[in-house]
């Protein structure tokens with residue numbers, strides 16, 4: 755017959771082991787984003803990323819300085835700039851292309867959706883009444899050239 759002390763020990767060991775099982779699931783990639791503190795569509799993109807498998811750290815200090823620092827050319831500029839696993843992500847880039855980038859690991863600076871196309875993630879709130887602009891997700895190379903990574907039209 756088990757002693758109550760031994761039962762208690764087994765329960766404690768069980769609880770100690772539990773967290774290791776939950777840690778076994780793949781961890782979410784951390785994406786750090788710089789945005790203006792008053793940018794609503796930036797906040798919507800942040801929430802969208804959290805819902806789509808990312809840990810998001812938002813830095814509300816604006817994105818113009820960091821965009822220059824990270825080497826993202828101004829012609830691809832948008833309202834927020836982010837960094838994930840060493841890649842620069844400019845603007846309202848869909849989560850699926852960020853995941854594809856992290857999977858394929860191309861030699862590149864990162865991805866950009868220039869300006870703020872209506873219908874892109876974070877630019878798709880009720881105020882836009884389902885309107886969708888065509889836009890391209892651009893792969894930006896280290897020398898600043900771009901190629902189409904994915905078209906949405």
Ligand SMILES: [Cu+2]
Nearest residue numbers: 795796833870
């Ligand atoms: Cu925006």
